[in-house]
Every structure is written in C-alpha cells, then in structure tokens.
Amino acid sequence: MIETIVLDVGETLTRDDRYWATWADWLGIPHHTISALVGAAVVQGRDNADALQLVRPGIDIDAEYAAREAAGRGEQLGERDLYPDVRPALGGLQELGIRVVVAGNQTAKAGDMLRNLDLPADLVATSAEWGVAKPDPAFFARVLEASRAMPSETLYVGDHPANDIFPAAAAGLRTAHLRRGPWGYWWADDDAVQAAADWSINSLTDLLDLVSY
Template identity: 40%
Template sequence: MALKAVFFDVGETLVDEERWWRVLAERSGLQPHVVWAALGVTIERGEEHDELWRHLGIDRPTGWWNDLAYELEDLYPDAIPCLEAVRSRGLRVGVVGNQTEALERWARESALPADVISSSASLGVRKPDLRFFAGVVELADCAPEELAYVGDRVDNDVLPARAAGLVAVHLRRGPWGRLQKAPVSALTIDPLDELTDALASLA
C-alpha cells in the first residue's frame, strides 16, 4: 500500500539538542560533560530520560524545565529541506515527538513546513506506548501501513512504530541513533536527506 503521510520525531531527528542539554546542565548547576556522561549511562542501560536525574543524584527540575524550548538555529541543516521534499511529493507531513507543551509551541511558532504539529503533551501519552502511535495514526488520517514514522531511537521510535503497524525509519544520528542498533530489516538512513530515496524504494 502506498504511503500517504510521513511523521517525524523531534529531538535528534529534526533538532540538534546539544545546546538544549548544555542549557539544562547550566541551569542545574552542573558541568555539561557531567550531564553527557550521565546521559551515556542512561542510553547504555536502555533507560528513559527521567533516570538521568537519578544518576546525577539530583531531583528532576520543575518550573523552568517545562518552559525550556529549542531555538530555530537548533534545527539540523537538513531538517526543513527534508520536510519540504517530502511535502512536495504530495505526502502529509507531521511533527510529533515526546515533547512538552513549550516545545510543541516552539514547533508551531517556527512555522515548520508541516501539516500536523503535536506532541506527547497534547496526546496525553509518551513513546514507546503504542497509544502514542495510535494517536499519530489518527492525526495522519490514514491507515497505519500508509504512514511512515522517522526517529533516531530504536526503543522509542523504530520498534513501537513497527509494532503499531507503521513503516518505521531509523535515523542514525544523535547519541541514541548512533549507539542503539536497529533490526537488520529496519529501513535506516544517515543523514536525513536520504529519506526521500528510501521512501521511493518502498513503492
């Protein structure tokens, strides 16, 4: 069945989160390399972001954490061209990841070339819960097999998207994208501008 829509994860798929993590470290009173190290432990153990704070020995921040947003210059150089290229092929484009309301608002205000912009905050459920992907399918207004989901994480994006019946695309960049191994059968791209050719191979 032909694809009708392509939806994208946000962090380390469209957005380079290095500056975001650096700001987080500074506001937490930590050196950035300490946070990088704790993040590495979190990835190695297959844990969620929230476990990062336990490794650092501090409480998860509140207040400013929910207001911390990306900036336009945080977008990877290939992000907008890729969204535009997919859209030019007549496919619906969506941007939906595990983000706060502030980050969803940033995506909307950035005028990304997307037909749908949402987040786990709006859906009320986070990846890798299959209900997240059921919500994504509803937003895409098509059958699961007509929707591709592009993300950097095998555990949060590739495996649950496939389990929900979507076409999963693994983007190998960022800490998770480089360190986690996708199934051999997974559609894998590196970098993002390989996406349109990869999708064409499915036709």
C-alpha cells in the same frame, strides 16, 4: 506506498545539546558531565532523564522544570536547534505530495515553539498535548489518526529504538531508524533494531529517495 511521514522531534529534527546544557547549568555541573551521563544512560538502554537522577538522586523533574520556567531559565527551542537537513527534507516531502506530521515526546510549550518555527509540516503535535507519551501504544494510535493513512502507508522516523522503532513497528507502521544523536548512533547496528526497522537512514534527506521508489 508511503502517503504520510511522521517524525520524532529530539535528535530527529532538533539537536539536544542546548537542552542538556541548560540542565547542566541549572544543576551546577559542567556540560561535559551531563553529556557523559546521558551517554551512560544510552549505553545501558535507560531513559535519558536517568542522567538527571544520577546528578541529583530523587530529583522531581517536573518540579525542577517548573522552577526553571519561573526563574526565566526554562525550555528554549529555535532555528539554531534544528538540524540543517530538516527544512530541505520536509519541504521536499511536501512537494512530493507526502503528508508530513511532527509528533514526539515533548511539552506543550515545545509544541508552541515548534509551530512558531513554521516548519514545512502539515501538523505538529506533542505527547503533552495528546495526553499520552511514547512508547504507549495509545500514542501511536494518535499518530495514525494524525496520519490520515493506513498503517502500511505511514512511516515513523526516529532515533530511539524503545520509544520510536519498536512501538511504531508493533502498531503496524513502517519505520525508519535515523543514525543521529546518542541513541541513533549507539543502537544503529543492533540486530533487533535492524530487524524492526524497514529502513536505516543517515539523513532526513534520504527520505526523499525512499518515497520516490
């Protein structure tokens, strides 16, 4: 029985199109160019950030992030970035008595912005706040601490095979692969992903039926 559901952030709760558009604007390239390069990285199984390296080889992403913040063109996250099924699904899970945790590879600023959205969640945490990022096993050790449930009673939901499904399954958690966003769509029917995921879902509202069984 599932007692706790832990959800990734990017392309699970939030759309990444504004995130990448702001990087395109900062680097002075068309939005469709960065989208295509992110897609190429996805198909090759590379990290999304490699798209920035393709635009500007040798880029120091942390330094550029700081420069964007200093210029008032930094990270943004608001209601418009949430997928429409987020509030109904998370609220419905809480009504069923499920503990809801949000935990993904984000900055501390993103954590603050997510908490300011007052999501139906018992806890919101980011990798920057925990000091460890996916797919490090230590991240999923923190997930289990936040879960307050056994690994077999904890379900991790995400779109990214290498960052979400494979390491969560290796940590003993149940997993649900979400067909959403570039990673989610491209890898949804991959044999290894299908084998590692306990469930494949098309919407977060599918979780309501899943935990009701």
